[in-house]
Each structure stands twice: as structure tokens, then as C-alpha cells.
Amino acid sequence: MKAIYLLAISLILLTSSCNEHSKEISTNDVMNTKSADGNTHGDLPEIKFEEETHDFGRITQGEKVTYAFKFKNTGGANLIISSANGSCGCTVPEYPKKPILPGEEAVVNVVFSSEGKSGLVEKSVTLVTNCEPSTKIIYIKANIIIPTSANPSELPTAH
Numbered sequence: 001m002k003a004i005y006l007l008a009i010s011l012i013l014l015t016s017s018c019n020e021h022s023k024e025i026s027t028n029d030v031m032n033t034k035s036a037d038g039n040t041h042g043d044l045p046e047i048k049f050e051e052e053t054h055d056f057g058r059i060t061q062g063e064k065v066t067y068a069f070k071f072k073n074t075g076g077a078n079l080i081i082s083s084a085n086g087s088c089g090c091t092v093p094e095y096p097k098k099p100i101l102p103g104e105e106a107v108v109n110v111v112f113s114s115e116g117k118s119g120l121v122e123k124s125v126t127l128v129t130n131c132e133p134s135t136k137i138i139y140i141k142a143n144i145i146i147p148t149s150a151n152p153s154e155l156p157t158a159h
Contacts, residue, residue: 043076045102045131049138056112056142063114068107069138073100075131083128084108090115091123091140114144 049071056065073079078099086092094109110125120143127136 043102045073045077045079045100045129046075047079047127047129047131047136048072048074049136052137053139053141054110056140058143058145059114061114061116061118061144061146064111065114065142066109066111067140068109070105070107072105073102076102078102078130080130081108081127082130085126086110087124087126090117091125093125093127095127108138110138110140112140112142114142117144118146119144 049069051069054067054069056067059065078101080099081095081097084093084095090113092111092113094111096106096108100106108125108127112123114121120141122139122141124137124139127138128134129136
């Protein structure tokens with residue numbers, strides 16, 4: 001009896017959360033209007049970044065740096081970013097969850113943690129969208145310097 005009760009509650013929560021999400025994104029937004037023959041049957045969204053690669057330059061090992069990749073939907077339909085994944089756990093993207101209307105601008109924030117890294121580093125973030133093609137890759141670069149202790153009072157002393 002408890003199992004049936006828990007199942008009923010789970011179904012109610014699941015359907016209510018699905019209904020909440022559907023208010024933000026319609027099926028028209030995610031439909032790809034390009035047919036198998038390559039012809040477009042309607043307007044498509046298009047994601048256009050101000051820059052696709054950002055170089056942080058020299059940073060100190062252990063620093064956490066952030067960059068906002070600005071973009072615009074230059075297409076004729078709502079743009080949806082369904083996911084954004086960094087090439088490693090040190091690169092964490094944050095992206096808009098709501099549709100970006102034609103002509104609207106938004107940002108993808110990328111946080112990079114240089115902990116345990118050194119030298120020249122290049123990382124990527126792969127976005128999955130409803131554009132054609134469906135994936136877009138943006139990049140970050142940094143030259144990570146290992147800090148050295150220049151202050152003699154910070155050096156270990158022999159006892």
C-alpha cells in the first residue's frame with residue numbers, strides 16, 4: 001500500500017514539473033525545420049558570439065577566473081541552449097535556460113579553476129542548441145604561472 005501511495009505522489013510531482021517546464025519552451029522552438037534533403041522550411045535560430053575564444057593571459061595557479069561570452073540570436077526563431085559542458089571539471093559553464101528571442105542578446109558565463117594546472121592551457125565548452133549545426137564550441141586559454149615565494153619570511157625555517 002505504501003508503494004502505491006509513493007508511486008502516486010511521484011507521478012503527480014513528475015507531471016507537475018513537466019507542465020511547469022513546458023510553459024517556457026514550446027515544441028516549435030525545438031523543432032528542426034531542415035529536411036533530410038538539406039532544404040530549410042522556415043526560419044532557424046542562429047547563435048553569433050562576439051568572440052569564440054577568450055585568452056585570460058597570465059594567471060596564478062589556484063586562481064578562479066570568469067568570462068562572459070556574449071552572443072546574439074541573429075536568426076529568425078527562438079534559440080534554445082539545451083546543454084553546455086566543459087571539457088573538464090575545471091571549466092564550468094552557466095547558460096540561459098529560457099529561449100533567446102530573435103535579435104536578443106545573452107551570455108554564457110564560464111568559470112575556470114586553475115588549481116593544480118600549469119603552463120599553457122586551452123579548454124572548451126560545447127553548447128548543444130536548436131541551431132544548424134546543433135553544437136557550438138567556445139574556448140578559453142590561459143598561461144598558468146606557479147607562484148614562487150619571494151618573501152624570505154614566508155620560507156620555511158630549519159629547527
